Amino acid sequence: MTSTDLTAATTTSVFIPGPATPYQGDIARYWDVEARPVNLRLGDVDGLYHHHYGIGDVDHAALGDPGDSAYEKKLIAELHRLESAQAEVLLDHLGPIGRDDTLVDAGCGRGGSMVMAHQRFGCKVEGVTLSAKQAEFANQRAHELGIEDHVRARVCNMLGTPFETGQAAASWNNESSMYVDLHDLFAEHSRVLAVGGRYVTITGCWNPRYGQPSKWVSQINAHFECNIHSRREYLRAMADNRLVPQAVIDLTPQTLPYWELRATSSLVTGIEEAFINSYKDGSFQYVLIAADRV
Ligand SMILES: C[S@@+](CC[C@H](N)C(=O)[O-])C[C@H]1O[C@@H](n2cnc3c(N)ncnc32)[C@H](O)[C@@H]1O
Ligand SMILES: CC(C)=CCC/C(C)=C/COP(=O)(O)OP(=O)(O)O
Numbered sequence: 512m513t514s515t516d517l518t519a520a521t522t523t524s525v526f527i528p529g530p531a532t533p534y535q536g537d538i539a540r541y542w543d544v545e546a547r548p549v550n551l552r553l554g555d556v557d558g559l560y561h562h563h564y565g566i567g568d569v570d571h572a573a574l575g576d577p578g579d580s581a582y583e584k585k586l587i588a589e590l591h592r593l594e595s596a597q598a599e600v601l602l603d604h605l606g607p608i609g610r611d612d613t614l615v616d617a618g619c620g621r622g623g624s625m626v627m628a629h630q631r632f633g634c635k636v637e638g639v640t641l642s643a644k645q646a647e648f649a650n651q652r653a654h655e656l657g658i659e660d661h662v663r664a665r666v667c668n669m670l671g672t673p674f675e676t677g678q679a680a681a682s683w684n685n686e687s688s689m690y691v692d693l694h695d696l697f698a699e700h701s702r703v704l705a706v707g708g709r710y711v712t713i714t715g716c717w718n719p720r721y722g723q724p725s726k727w728v729s730q731i732n733a734h735f736e737c738n739i740h741s742r743r744e745y746l747r748a749m750a751d752n753r754l755v756p757q758a759v760i761d762l763t764p765q766t767l768p769y770w771e772l773r774a775t776s777s778l779v780t781g782i783e784e785a786f787i788n789s790y791k792d793g794s795f796q797y798v799l800i801a802a803d804r805v
């Protein structure tokens with residue numbers, strides 16, 4: 512830490528450490544300026560802002576006729592419904608959570624999953640993100656909803672959180688584990704979780720059966736500046752950190768309809784083909800892993 516940093520730290524009421532590595536600085540900047548319409552317009556549907564993808568069957572009856580003037584609005588609502596359905600499935604796997612419990616969302620983005628968790632369980636939800644803009648956004652939403660005493664995001668590295676050992680009844684990563692070393696990540700979840708607590712991730716991972724990351728997986732990594740891990744790496748790093756998988760669910764068939772629908776929308780970002788091709792050639796999988804902290 513330089514003397515300038517020290518001065519800054521002592522003149523602000525809350526000291527927020529800078530990114531732990533230059534890579535984390537890049538990721539913080541990436542999310543600070545991110546404003547893709549596919550994320551903001553979907554979030555505007557009901558005020559739950561997600562940075563993850565969708566699962567479930569498309570409701571073609573709700574979409575109606577592609578020729579209708581209202582079709583695009585319905586398409587956006589449908590994509591958003593599928594993204595919220597994804598978060599519901601993650602929450603389904605947290606186990607019984609009481610109002611007095613604390614949950615930890617590692618890599619919380621704009622906070623959509625945190626709000627849903629609080630609305631379902633009535634509990635406290637603590638989120639961390641590298642991006643100050645995302646944390647501000649999430650806290651502003653919590654304030655608007657009057658739940659700021661239960662839902663809070665802070666700027667913090669998920670590999671070294673301020674949470675007490677054993678504080679959390681459950682914790683999760685929703686599409687945020689491809690930015691970190693998995694051994695470091697699961698060591699921190701294992702520390703923060705109570706014994707008997709539950710960890711859940713929904714993530715994209717490369718399939719060891721394919722051999723190595725395919726060109727599509729490399730394209731997704733380059734697009735998001737992330738580093739997708741293999742399914743094997745997840746299971747190994749969990750086993751090494753007292754996290755025992757209770758469920759491993761391949762959500763790939765359930766996420767394909769979302770991508771195929773999204774590919775037809777005006778909100779495409781150019782990454783749709785890489786997801787669709789890699790899911791179809793078996794090189795990439797969308798999985799949920801729920802593990803017990805033992
Ligand atoms: C794709 S977004 C997912 C956001 C959220 N989980 C959701 O479902 O909407 C990835 C998130 O991971 C966060 N992230 C990446 N590396 C991180 C780290 N080392 N510590 C904390 N957050 C991190 C980013 O800041 C971003 O909020
Ligand atoms: C499954 C994998 C590999 C995910 C990578 C992490 C990521 C960027 C998720 C979606 O974020 P987003 O909602 O901001 O992306 P988009 O703008 O494409 O909707």
Ligand SMILES: [Mg+2]
Binds near residue numbers: 549550
């Ligand atoms: Mg998105």
